[in-house]
Structures are given as C-alpha cells and as structure tokens.
Amino acid sequence: MADGTIYLYFKNKDDILVQFFSYKAKQVFDLFREEVFRAEHAVEKLRNLVRRHLDEFQRDRNMAIVYQAETHQNCRSVEPQIREMAKMYLDIVSEIVEQGQADGSMRKDLYLSLVKRFILGAVDETINHWLHSGGKYDLVSMADPLIDLFIRGIGNTPQMQ
Amino acid sequence: MADGTIYLYFKNKDDILVQFFSYKAKQVFDLFREEVFRAEHAVEKLRNLVRRHLDEFQRDRNMAIVYQAETHQNCRSVEPQIREMAKMYLDIVSEIVEQGQADGSMRKDLYLSLVKRFILGAVDETINHWLHSGGKYDLVSMADPLIDLFIRGIGNTPQMQ
C-alpha cells in the first residue's frame, strides 16, 4: 500500500488508532460476552473471560503491543476513547462478581471498583510479561493459576471440612 | 533551563531516562527494604511494601507517569534497563512470599513467578487508574484493601472457627 492511501480511509494517525480499537473492541467484547454467558456459575464465567482475554491477546500480538502502550500513556488525545474500552471490560467483571456475591460463591465485603482493577491489572501484567519475554510460552495456560489466585488469594486459610 | 543544557550532563535522551531510573531506583528500593525489614510477619511486610510503593508513586507523579509509559512499551532500547528495576521489585515480593510459605501464613501450592506478577500487576493498575483519574483521591488508602484481596482473594470460603 502506498503512503497516502490510508488517508482516504482515516482522518489522521490517531483516527486509525481509535477506529481500529473500536472495531476490535466490538469483535472481542462479543466473544467475551458469549464466553461469559456460556458458563453458569460466576467463577466459571470469570475463568472463561480471563481465558478468552489471554487467548485474544495471544492471537493478535500487535494489538496487544499497541493496547499495552496506549492504555499506559497519559496526555494522549486518544486516551479517553481507548480507556472507554477498558471500562466495558471492567463492567463485565463487575457483573460477574455481583452474580458471585448473589449466589454466595464470592465474598460480600468487596470493594468492587478495586476488585475490577485488581483482576484487570493482574491479567494485564501477565500479558505484559508475556510480550516482553518475546511470547515464547503459552499465555492461555496462565488462566487457571490466575483464577486460583483471584478466588483463593495467597493466604493460607485452613478450610472447613 | 535551555534546550541544549541537558546535553552537557547526559549523552542523549535515553541516557536521561536510564540515569534517572537508576538514581530513583536506588533511593526507592532502599526505602522498600527498610519498610520490609521493619515488619516481622510476611503479610505485614507485604502490606508495608505495597503501602510504600503507592506512597512513593503518589509523591512523585511525574515519575509514575514515565514509569507506566516505559514499562509498557515494547521495542524501546532502554527497556531492558528499566525492566531490571521491576525485577528487583519482584525479587522482594518473592522473598516475602517464600517467608510466608515457611511460616505457614501463605499457601505452599503457589506458582511463585505468577504470584509476583499478580501482585505487581494489581498495584500497577491501581496506580494507573489513579493517574488517569487525575490523582484526585488518596492512593495509599488502597493498600489495605489490596492486601486483603491478595491474601484472601474474592472467593467466599467459609473459615474454620
């Protein structure tokens, strides 16, 4: 493709970014919701969500690189529009956690807006590490250990029999 | 200060970044270790570490902005040197978790290298959200709720009496 061709389809460089993300987001969030509704219980919903999240980022490494860079930048003009997408993700997590609280599988005393970021942050850092390691290992295999950490934490709390 | 003045003290732009980070890292990691050794139990060490982490980033917002941007960028020449610092942090976390496992306060069946990133990721995302919100609220107050999530997770596992 020639240099100028892209400007027939996009206003400027930022517009490419924003349009790409809103296109990709539509695609990916449909998959996410599908994956979430496939499961019945909250924990399984969360597991499916995280697994699909990792899977999509592993599938599209360039998207992962751009996403990581753009969402961790301040003072970009396109920032609000891209962060809007992260919000959609956080809303799915909220929904799942609220369901988990309702059915008793998750604690009631949770600071919900922190829980969302706690989960997204851990998944994001998992992806970030995978990117910086050159994508050598299988990212999706991190889903189950992550869910285990999210649900049970690292503390050694003896369970009831 | 005039444009050119900085080149009397630094080789180039990347050198500014690397020198700044290694200077800051020395400062901050001394504080971190001090904070960690101040506590006796592993959980309290982790709490002190996270609290100090949030405190330092809240204190130096510009550092936080640059750190977030640089650690989430691929293909930067300075990347390895900055990631080296994240590694130091991860090593402190490792140490704490291993102590926690030894004294029985943390689970033995942990995927340690994932636990490190799980904790760093959640703290990082907490900082990132604070940055994007314009730093309006108190970041340090997130430390205790975060530690609670790290230790107990979000699952509702009834405890022994």
Added chain:
DNA sequence: GTTAAATGAATGAATATTCATTCATAATTT
C-alpha cells in the same frame, strides 16, 4: 582575564500529511 557553564537558534532525520496524477473499471454514447 581566563575557564567553565548555560543558552537557544539552527539542524536534520524521522515521520505525518497532502494532492496532482494515474489507471482499471463502469457507465454512456454512437
């Protein structure tokens, strides 16, 4: 008065953007 430090306009390499032109295809005319 000599040395050292600071200045900021100038540079140029990298990259974002424009726009006159080309050309294959579609539509219209004979």
Added chain:
DNA sequence: AAATTATGAATGAATATTCATTCATTTAAC
C-alpha cells in the same frame, strides 16, 4: 458492441511537522 467518457480508488513525490541533538555565542564563576 465498439468507442468514448466518467469515476474514484490507489499512488508516491512533495510538503509539513516534530523533535532529538548540535554548536557558535553569551553569561557567570573564579
């Protein structure tokens, strides 16, 4: 159905912009 005309997507050379870096000059220090 052959010839003519219109269309608009693609091109890429030309231009605009950004930004890290330099260096001749000025200012300050001793």
